Amino acid sequence: xxxxxxxxxxxxxxxxxxxxxxxxxxxxxxxxxxxxxxxxxxxxxxxxxxxxxxxxxxxxxxxxxxxxxxxxxxxxxxxxxxxxxxxxxxxxxxxxxxxxxxxxxxxxxxxxxxxxxxxxxxxxxxxxxxxxxxxxxxxxxxxxxxxxxxxxxxxxxxxxxxxxxxxxxxxxxxxxxxxxxxxxxxxxxxxxxxxxxxxxxxxxxxxxxxxxxxxxxxxxxxxxxxxxxxxxxxxxxxxxxxxxxxxxxxxxxxxxxxxxxxxxxxxxxxxxxxxxxxxxxxxxxxxxxxxxxxxxxxxxxxxxxxxxxxxxxxxxxxxxxxxxxxxxxxxxxxxxxxxxxxxxxxxxxxxxxxxxxxxxxxxxxxxxxxxxxxxxxxxxxxxxxxxxxxxxxxxxxxxxxxxxxxxxxxxxxxxxxxxxxxxxxxxxxxxxxxxxxxxx
Ligand code: DLL
Numbered sequence: 001x002x003x004x005x006x007x008x009x010x011x012x013x014x015x016x017x018x019x020x021x022x023x024x025x026x027x028x029x030x031x032x033x034x035x036x037x038x039x040x041x042x043x044x045x046x047x048x049x050x051x052x053x054x055x056x057x058x059x060x061x062x063x064x065x066x067x068x069x070x071x072x073x074x075x076x077x078x079x080x081x082x083x084x085x086x087x088x089x090x091x092x093x094x095x096x097x098x099x100x101x102x103x104x105x106x107x108x109x110x111x112x113x114x115x116x117x118x119x120x121x122x123x124x125x126x127x128x129x130x131x132x133x134x135x136x137x138x139x140x141x142x143x144x145x146x147x148x149x150x151x152x153x154x155x156x157x158x159x160x161x162x163x164x165x166x167x168x169x170x171x172x173x174x175x176x177x178x179x180x181x182x183x184x185x186x187x188x189x190x191x192x193x194x195x196x197x198x199x200x201x202x203x204x205x206x207x208x209x210x211x212x213x214x215x216x217x218x219x220x221x222x223x224x225x226x227x228x229x230x231x232x233x234x235x236x237x238x239x240x241x242x243x244x245x246x247x248x249x250x251x252x253x254x255x256x257x258x259x260x261x262x263x264x265x266x267x268x269x270x271x272x273x274x275x276x277x278x279x280x281x282x283x284x285x286x287x288x289x290x291x292x293x294x295x296x297x298x299x300x301x302x303x304x305x306x307x308x309x310x311x312x313x314x315x316x317x318x319x320x321x322x323x324x325x326x327x328x329x330x331x332x333x334x335x336x337x338x339x340x341x342x343x344x345x346x347x348x349x350x351x352x353x354x355x356x357x358x359x360x361x362x363x364x365x366x367x368x369x370x371x372x373x374x375x376x377x378x379x380x381x382x383x384x385x386x387x388x389x390x391x392x393x394x395x396x397x398x399x400x401x402x403x404x405x406x407x408x409x410x411x412x413x414x415x416x417x418x419x420x421x422x423x424x425x426x427x428x429x430x431x432x433x434x435x436x437x438x439x440x
Contacts, residue, residue, distance in 0.1 A: 116149020120253030128155030141247025192230035222354035260325025
């Protein structure tokens with residue numbers, strides 16, 4: 001088990017040690033799923049595979065993948081592998097289309113989950129000295145309670161403010177001397193802006209924030225720099241990743257080196273596949289992340305297609321951990337916009353926008369269909385509304401933004417500069433894409 005001063009031995013284990021543990025745990029998981037979840041039994045039988053066919057890690061690719069649709073089709077409890085009496089918690093993802101995805105945990109699952117999160121937050125620099133404000137919505141979302149128990153496990157002082165109520169958030173931060181914040185990157189940025197706006201009454205030196213544990217949505221390094229500089233005072237952010245189907249937060253997180261997110265590989269076995277063909281790709285390639293949970297009792301997930309695009313780096317990290325690191329999520333395969341045959345990820349636009357003067361880091365991508373062709377409009381918010389009256393300056397700014405984005409994406413786009421604060425702010429995950437194709 002991890003403490004805030006000592007790593008769990010598995011975090012520095014050799015490849016052989018780790019793979020032996022993964023193999024043993026995977027054997028158990030395949031058997032557990034096959035014997036207790038009718039859907040897995042049906043899928044394995046249809047693919048002509050049996051848990052006994054698994055002898056070494058490379059055999060995993062013979063087994064079928066699981067998708068979000070499988071969870072929806074078996075809503076709410078059809079994929080649970082234990083009787084309800086053994087479950088001690090249920091969470092669900094919001095599910096903007098169709099049924100939400102429902103996930104369940106046994107006591108042992110919760111214990112493992114807290115351990116996974118504890119490792120992630122310790123790698124980021126949290127400790128029993130930390131005063132942590134959790135600004136994720138408490139409730140069915142896994143983010144808040146996931147971080148909550150992981151942070152309590154290492155002895156941090158947790159302040160469960162939940163999301164929203166910005167003034168109150170800032171008041172507690174000042175009055176409690178909060179040094180660590182848990183939030184989405186977009187909400188962390190929003191809070192920094194609100195703190196600056198209230199700066200006359202409460203100067204920025206009243207805040208003690210030094211660490212941001214940011215996750216649940218993408219954040220380019222450029223956006224991270226902006227968030228850090230808005231807070232100022234040496235504020236340092238790390239990225240952490242996970243998904244409800246695989247417990248929630250705690251699958252991986254950055255250490256202070258910020259050279260990728262260390263994966264808790266004794267609990268999660270990762271593969272990277274080609275999203276179109278489903279083929280497993282060579283180590284180090286970029287593609288869709290597929291994850292198998294190695295220790296989950298309540299809801300075993302086998303070869304779960306995350307739809308998240310990344311690559312995995314197996315080289316040693318300067319921090320001393322030997323676990324593999326996933327690159328920051330580049331985008332989701334279903335978030336990826338295809339504009340006139342070109343793949344576009346919101347993160348590419350984000351990195352083009354950062355560091356341009358006079359604009360805020362809030363943006364939106366609006367996609368439309370004109371005839372047979374798709375068009376992309378990038379809406380960018382001005383910091384100072386009076387610029388809207390200065391035509392020449394506005395035009396120069398628009399051209400600069402246009403040229404930068406075009407150079408990165410390689411396609412023609414339209415840029416609209418909009419009034420300060422006119423783009424919606426989110427306290428949870430930000431929605432950057434407005435897809436109007438087929439709706440106008
Ligand atoms: O967002 C779990 C979580 C909560 C992770 C808090 C980290 C911190 P879901 O609501 O099921 O679970 O959403 C999972 O969010 O497939 C990614 O597309 C996206 N996502 C999560 N973390 C990151 C991240 C939680 N660090 C989906 N970077 C995932 C980019 C992320 N995308």
